[in-house]
């Protein structure tokens with residue numbers, strides 16, 4: 001098994017700075033036996049795909065709509081992403097759910113559309129702080145898995161557990177808190193599905209997270225924006241997986 005280290009750039013990196021990022025990261029990637037994926041904003045994707053073409057870095061999108069085409073102003077379809085050279089797509093990120101009002105029903109439709117087109121979806125789930133504090137974490141996770149994955153074959157899906165209180169706050173889940181939820185998700189899905197952790201992952205905590213038995217990689221926001229910190233997280237993943245072998 002190899003770690004999957006994913007960088008969600010969110011609304012950061014222009015086409016120009018995205019291309020520079022790939023060149024700098026690739027310069028260090030010689031012997032890296034990890035799956036590395038970056039998720040640029042839509043307009044940055046083509047230049048990043050081009051720059052990443054002869055490298056081992058893969059490219060994903062942060063969102064998509066579920067219809068194939070038509071009158072859906074501002075939206076992008078799975079087929080368009082695939083044609084642009086995209087391999088992965090994040091679905092149901094908590095910022096999409098909370099800022100843009102995406103429902104579990106919509107997320108379910110998006111997952112089905114991504115899979116039908118041949119993209120690899122990264123489904124994000126996670127509880128709010130109030131839910132954790134009132135002991136509802138596993139209920140919330142179970143609810144999201146049931147609703148989002150209804151009628152979906154999980155074989156080609158990656159799950160990202162991102163507790164909302166840990167995103168962009170510097171307050172990472174402890175390795176034990178993360179492992180507990182990852183173990184639960186893994187059992188719920190019957191094993192065999194890659195489960196990433198996300199939420200304030202940094203070079204300093206990445207090893208302790210990825211060394212946990214059910215943490216298969218990380219989905220990194222802020223610390224994925226600079227090639228050197230992102231690379232340090234990749235190295236932490238390699239070390240953790242060496243230990244788990």
Ligand code: 13P
Nearest residue numbers: 008167168199200221222
């Ligand atoms: P941060 O790493 O900035 O907390 O963001 C996590 C995230 O939302 C990744 O999708």
